[in-house]
Amino acid sequence: MPVEDARRWCGDCHRRTRLTADGRRCQRCNPLAGRDDDPYRRRAWCGRCDKRDRMIRDTDGMRKCRACHPLGRPPTQWPMHDVPDGYTEQLVACEWLCYVSPTLRRAGSDRLRVLLQMWFEAGWTPRDVLYALDHMPTGEIQLGEIPTATADPKATEAYLKRRLRSWLDGDDGPIPPVNRQIADNRRKVVAAQEAAREEWLRRTRVAVPPALSRGAAMARQVARDAAERNRRRRRAADDRELLRRGEELAAGQEVAARWKDLLTREAQPHADEPPPGVVPPTKDDRLRAALSAPTQMISLSTIGESIRARQASTRNNRRTP
Secondary structure: OOOOOOOOOOOOOOOOOOEEOOEEEEEOOOOOOOOOOOOOEEEEEEEOOOOOOOOEOOOEEEEEEOOOOOOOOOOOOOOOOOOOHHHHHHHHHHHHHHHHHHHHHHHHHHHHHHHHHHHHHHHOEEEEEEEHEOOOOOEOOOOOOOOOOOOOOHHHHHHHHHHHHHEEEOOOOOOOOOOHHHHHHEEEEHHHHHHHHHHHHHHHHOOOOOOOHHHHHHHHHHHHHHHHHHHHHHHHHHHHHHHHHHHHHHHHHHHHHHHHHHHHHHHHHHOOOOOOOOOOOHHHHHHHHHOOOOOOOHHHHHHHHHHHHHHHHHHHHHHHO
């Protein structure tokens, strides 16, 4: 059944709810006057469905019985993400809220529209209302008792006012819903990104070419000076290393020469009679003198040469009669 537009107030009912004194919808100015005042009441069994759950099961599947199921006649569906504007749209949105939320069902769509009128006018959607009933503005879960679908209507209205009180600002006005806050933050981020991109493009258009930029020329000069310093530092380090190696080589050659001279003298035959006034050295003295000599740098060729000279001297001594 289509919903009629809001009619002018007749003056015989409550102006905001369009309900008569006995709680019924005014037949003269309420857009939903032709509908059932309590569509969710339990009706008598029609006899054409399952008596236990009031469901019809046939070849077409399983569905709610439109004659006796409390939810068998769904109202006009309102998009949950759309903001209802005006009396009629708010009433239709509240009727759909009563259908999808058993907690709000006992309040009735007419009374619920009065309670949520301020929120709808502030740009809230039915989805925002359901979220606010379960969450705090900080995202935390709201604690407390939740009325059932059979609770007293006044308890349901008190529950609705209590849950939405945390979403009021200092002036008792609704704060922006979560979806709008997310959308606003997203728009701010996108706007900041667009502004940064425009600034970058502007700087790119007015930028001086690198070849003509004074800062770029200074940077290239600094880089050349640093490279030259590094080259001089590496050359000085290489010169110091070559000098050190030369000194080590000279010291090794000097030690090797001393060892060669010592071993050559030891390989020569000694006279039977030492010169007058000279005491011949004993074997221990010669060994001690050899061990006390520097032994850091002795090449294998020097040692082999000294051994061969000593062996040759021994052979000559044996051949001499």
